[in-house]
Amino acid sequence: MHEVRFNPLINQWIIVAKHRAVRPWRPEEKQTSFQCPFCPGAPELKHLDKWDVVVLPNKYPALIPNPPSVEQEEFSLYTKREARGIAEVVVETPSHEGDLYTLSLDHAVRVVEAYRSEVLKLSSLDFIEYVAVFRNKGKEIGVSLTHPHSQIYALPFIPPRIKQEIYRI
Numbered sequence: 001m002h003e004v005r006f007n008p009l010i011n012q013w014i015i016v017a018k019h020r021a022v023r024p025w026r027p028e029e030k031q032t033s034f035q036c037p038f039c040p041g042a043p044e045l046k047h048l049d050k051w052d053v054v055v056l057p058n059k060y061p062a063l064i065p066n067p068p069s070v071e072q073e074e075f076s077l078y079t080k081r082e083a084r085g086i087a088e089v090v091v092e093t094p095s096h097e098g099d100l101y102t103l104s105l106d107h108a109v110r111v112v113e114a115y116r117s118e119v120l121k122l123s124s125l126d127f128i129e130y131v132a133v134f135r136n137k138g139k140e141i142g143v144s145l146t147h148p149h150s151q152i153y154a155l156p157f158i159p160p161r162i163k164q165e166i167y168r169i
């Protein structure tokens with residue numbers, strides 16, 4: 001399911017992505033068989049020889065460029081439409097341990113340069129209204145993998161909080 005629904009009570013588009021519930025979750029401390037998909041040698045990264053920052057498509061994207069069409073039911077409370085967009089992951093370092101603040105300054109600059117080039121590329125697409133770069137931390141907020149990474153969501157709408165800031169409403 002890749003759809004956005006408009007909630008008229010709060011005047012917001014909401015992304016509905018049921019399939020994300022089945023994404024791999026961070027392993028328990030004792031589990032050793034888990035292969036991190038962001039570590040060198042992982043299938044997603046096998047095509048790369050040497051890297052320090054890499055941008056990958058999100059394997060469990062909430063938005064995709066060509067979603068299946070969404071049927072609007074006649075008496076539905078919500079207006080629905082396709083969740084058309086792009087979700088990417090920025091793997092910040094080959095090292096499984098650490099954090100953004102443990103990178104060298106040069107390396108951290110390369111992470112920000114990756115953000116910059118992706119924002120420029122994604123914001124030029126005609127179906128994209130807003131590009132969000134964000135970095136969550138901790139399982140409480142839903143971070144499923146501990147390997148240092150950020151996310152980029154190219155959205156088909158401007159999030160309400162951002163609209164408030166733009167128009168000061």
Ligand SMILES: [Zn+2]
Nearest residue numbers: 036039096147
């Ligand atoms: Zn890793």
